[in-house]
Amino acid sequence: MNRLEKYGPPVILNLLALLPLAWLAWDIALGHLSVNPIQDIQIRTGRTAIIMLVVSLAGTPLYRLLGYRWLRLMRRLAGLYGFGYAALHFLNFIGVDYRFNLDYLRADALDKRYAIAGLAALICLLPVAVTSTRGWQRRLGRRWRYWHWLVYPAALLAVTHFFWQAKIDVSLPMVFAALIILLLLLRLPFFRRMTAGLKSRPDTDG
Amino acid sequence: MIKINPSEITPEKLFFSRRTFLAGLGTVVAGAVLLNGCGTEETAPPPAPAPPAAAPEPPPLEPTSYDAIISYNNFYEFSLSKEGVAALAQDFKTSPWSVEVGGLVKRPQTFAIEDLLKQFPPEEKIYRHRCVEGWSMVIPWDGFPLSRLLKAVEPQSNARYVRFVTLLDPEQMPGQNGGVLDWPYQEGLRLDEAMHDLTLMATGIYGKPILPQNGAPLRLVVPWKYGFKSIKSIVKIELTEEMPPTTWALAAPHEYGFYANVNPGVDHPRWSQSTERRIGDLSRQPTLPFNGYAEEVAYLYEGMDLTRFF
Numbered sequence: 001m002n003r004l005e006k007y008g009p010p011v012i013l014n015l016l017a018l019l020p021l022a023w024l025a026w027d028i029a030l031g032h033l034s035v036n037p038i039q040d041i042q043i044r045t046g047r048t049a050i051i052m053l054v055v056s057l058a059g060t061p062l063y064r065l066l067g068y069r070w071l072r073l074m075r076r077l078a079g080l081y082g083f084g085y086a087a088l089h090f091l092n093f094i095g096v097d098y099r100f101n102l103d104y105l106r107a108d109a110l111d112k113r114y115a116i117a118g119l120a121a122l123i124c125l126l127p128v129a130v131t132s133t134r135g136w137q138r139r140l141g142r143r144w145r146y147w148h149w150l151v152y153p154a155a156l157l158a159v160t161h162f163f164w165q166a167k168i169d170v171s172l173p174m175v176f177a178a179l180i181i182l183l184l185l186l187r188l189p190f191f192r193r194m195t196a197g198l199k200s201r202p203d204t205d206g
Numbered sequence: 207m208i209k210i211n212p213s214e215i216t217p218e219k220l221f222f223s224r225r226t227f228l229a230g231l232g233t234v235v236a237g238a239v240l241l242n243g244c245g246t247e248e249t250a251p252p253p254a255p256a257p258p259a260a261a262p263e264p265p266p267l268e269p270t271s272y273d274a275i276i277s278y279n280n281f282y283e284f285s286l287s288k289e290g291v292a293a294l295a296q297d298f299k300t301s302p303w304s305v306e307v308g309g310l311v312k313r314p315q316t317f318a319i320e321d322l323l324k325q326f327p328p329e330e331k332i333y334r335h336r337c338v339e340g341w342s343m344v345i346p347w348d349g350f351p352l353s354r355l356l357k358a359v360e361p362q363s364n365a366r367y368v369r370f371v372t373l374l375d376p377e378q379m380p381g382q383n384g385g386v387l388d389w390p391y392q393e394g395l396r397l398d399e400a401m402h403d404l405t406l407m408a409t410g411i412y413g414k415p416i417l418p419q420n421g422a423p424l425r426l427v428v429p430w431k432y433g434f435k436s437i438k439s440i441v442k443i444e445l446t447e448e449m450p451p452t453t454w455a456l457a458a459p460h461e462y463g464f465y466a467n468v469n470p471g472v473d474h475p476r477w478s479q480s481t482e483r484r485i486g487d488l489s490r491q492p493t494l495p496f497n498g499y500a501e502e503v504a505y506l507y508e509g510m511d512l513t514r515f516f
Binding site: 034035036037038039096097098099101104107108109111112113114164165167168169 | 271273274277278286288289339341386387457458473475476478480481483485486488489490
């Protein structure tokens with residue numbers, strides 16, 4: 001394997017995943033956000049997080065379909081970045097918006113179903129992100145897979161959160177819900193056999 | 207040398223508030239890092255002071271910058287994006303414009319907008335403006351009390367409500383082609399609310415004629431109610447005996463009521479109604495009952511259960 005093949009995909013995937021953050025930082029620094037910048041940051045980090053989760057979930061079926069090794073890397077990286085953007089989204093909410101004011105947070109957030117769903121999604125993602133290293137994969141052995149199934153409830157909770165925070169226009173949450181449900185269905189044995197049959201490229205893995 | 211369009215220059219106030227915002231962001235990031243590193247309570251940034259338990263004093267009314275007022279608008283007839291409205295509305299035709307005032311009145315009339323302005327010369331009123339989405343502004347409106355217009359048409363004794371209707375013109379208002387709400391937008395007030403001194407028909411902001419994104423040429427302003435009650439670009443005012451249907455209450459009756467008084471005691475499933483983000487100011491502040499106008503308007507609702515009639 002030459003160096004380009006080895007280092008190309010991780011470098012490109014990392015850069016792609018950091019692009020929304022760089023763009024946001026650029027807009028903050030140059031004052032390109034609206035007059036309600038906290039809201040803009042909240043919306044943009046949230047959208048990026050759910051996009052990353054969808055990309056991560058797409059990794060496995062696409063890999064099975066196409067067989068490119070970098071798709072497996074994409075699954076892991078997009079998942080990690082999804083957690084990262086979700087964490088920024090959460091920190092912007094409790095830190096920048098609410099300045100860690102527990103009285104305000106209690107009054108405003110704790111009884112809102114959208115907030116509970118979002119927090120639950122983040123909590124599901126936390127152990128997945130922590131155990132994403134090879135070391136943890138080795139240590140957990142078979143159990144590692146079970147832990148990583150948490151990404152499914154996380155994705156469903158995240159899109160529910162997206163739905164529940166929408167004012168009236170739910171077109172974007174609908175798109176993400178459709179994508180997530182499709183990607184979860186593709187994991188069922190019936191659809192797995194179908195995609196395996198479609199594979200056009202020999203598996204270059206290992 | 208690149209020429210800078212004057213409209214691109216950030217108003218001083220917003221510029222400095224961005225600075226404080228960035229500084230605030232730095233504190234938060236540092237706080238998060240510290241929390242991460244030690245996980246002890248002592249390193250957490252001190253929490254902001256708790257909201258006072260008693261009804262807090264309304265803070266002084268420092269008007270929001272004109273730039274903010276004309277660039278951040280909820281006006282779904284043009285766009286669902288608050289920042290997208292201004293551009294789409296810039297060619298909106300507000301002349302000729304007439305307003306039909308009728309229903310249960312003794313002297314129904316159709317006013318040309320110029321005649322309205324002549325008959326009821328506008329004066330400045332600085333009001334807090336609280337959006338149901340949890341942000342707020344302070345807006346120096348120019349306008350006249352709605353009561354003067356209503357008195358001119360002489361409501362009949364059985365008139366109990368006032369219904370307002372926005373222009374229906376999908377060619378000029380692209381959002382009215384389908385979209386998420388039933389068009390035309392309609393709103394309503396009880397007659398005593400409509401006759402209240404604070405209830406304004408606005409025709410200007412900061413001494414300038416009101417721009418399309420803010421509801422040109424004529425909009426309602428009811429400062430103790432959430433912003434969506436303050437219907438824009440009005441073409442029809444009708445006095446009725448029955449409570450008129452209102453657009454948001456039709457779209458989501460569990461979330462938006464007919465009254466829609468600003469009330470930190472009535473929760474919303476999505477947005478905070480107990481605190482708000484004042485545009486141009488980056489820290490939250492408590493939302494006041496009736497948006498700080500309780501002294502003037504609370505008597506209108508005496509004996510009513512405001513958690514039921516939200």
